[in-house]
Amino acid sequence: MKVTQFLKDHYKHFNAAALIDAAEGYKAHLNDGGKMMITLAGAMSTAELGIILAEMIREDKVQAITCTGANLEEDIFNLVAHDFYERIPNYRDLTPQDEQALLDRHLNRVTDTCIPEEEAMRRLEHTVLKYWQKADQAGEAFFPHQFFYQILLSGDLEQHYQIDPKNSWMLEAAKKNLPIFVPGWEDSTLGNIYTGHVISGDIKNVHTVKTGIQYMMELAEWYTQTATEESTIGFFQIGGGIAGDFPICVVPMLHQDLQRTGVPLWGYFAQISDSTTSYGSYSGAVPNEKITWGKLGVNTPKYVIESDATIVAPLIFAIVLDK
Structure with missing residues (x-):
């Protein structure tokens, strides 16, 4: 049985029904000629969402991505160091001493998965530093994702690939020169590393890597x-x-600050959230609140699935891909 048929047979109510509705709404939006932006928070790349997200990119089911700096780099960490990752299925039972032992082995834990510092972070640092310095010396500046596109398309990392490259969403995005927007890139491992190289003088111009305002x-x-x-x-x-908050704000900015009143609102909205609806929480705000900020309209299709994105996102994408 196809995944889509199984889901439609069994997902009838509550969050399950919302999953089906959001997936069907996604397909309808594309079939009507619309485009789609996907935003990635959390540790989706370390959760290997790239396996199906790369396919979404190949099949033109996504036209832009906004993500954290962590998701940008962690897909490439996984690409070049997958065999050195360690899974800790009993992570809830770890003591502080157990955590210190992981640190002593240079393993940085993300829930049940440890990213190996030397094979992932330092390996990529050695490569990307050359590109940063080359641009710095030439007086050039690029966005973080553009530096990664240059590296991936150059083939400099191919000797280190440890997964099937078709499962890297960043590599697929580079091939299509997909628009990517990375707010708060400095809040990432490589963002911290870049800052260190600026402070130490290895990079002379802090603006060699473009960031937030330029991304907006x-x-x-x-x-x-x-x-x-x-x-x-x-x-x-x-x-x-x-x-999520950074890119969705572009519409009210265009309308209210630039007076571009002819620009349409977002045409579809869906969120996978594990944030409880609460007081003052952006992540937990219901979609209708976004109407008051000029982000969505009264008639914009709106969906919320309150669940674990590592479970839900691949299922929605499977429906979009007609699997």
Whole structure:
């Protein structure tokens, strides 16, 4: 039985029904000529969402991605160091001493998965530093994802690949030159490393890597050129935080601050959230609250699935891909 048929046979109510509705709404939006942005919070790349997200990119089911700096780099960490990762299925039972022992082995834990510092972070640092310094010396500046695109397309890392490259969403995005927006990139391992190299003087110009305000300017230009009344842009949000809040704000910014009143609102909205609806929480805010901020309209299709994104996102993508 196909995954889609199984889900439609059994997912009838509550969050299960919301999953089906959001997936069908995603497909309808694309079939009507719309575009889709996916936003990635949390540790989706370390959870290996890239296996199916790469396929979504190949099949043109996503036209832009906004993600944290961690998700940007962690897909490449997994690409070059997968065999050195360690899974800790009993992570809830770890003592502080157990955690210290992992640190002593240079294993950085993300829930049940440990990222190996030397094979992942330092291996990528050695490569990306060359690209940062080359741009710095030439007086050039690029966005974080553009540096990664250069590295991936150069083949410099191919000798280190430890997964099937078709399962790297960053590699698939690089091949298509997919628009990516990375708010708060400095809040990432490589963002911290870059800061260290600026402080130590290895990089002379802090602006060699473009960041937040420039990303918002780039997003404003992309949205203005891409969104039309006939082809609106949908917003599929995985998790909450800056990965979702930053890009969705581009619409009220265009309307209220730039007076571009002809720009359409987001044409579809869905969120997978494990944040309880609560007082003052952006991640837990119901979609209708976004109407008051000029992000969504009264008639915008809106869906929320309150569940674990590592379970839900692959199922929704499977339906979108007609699996």
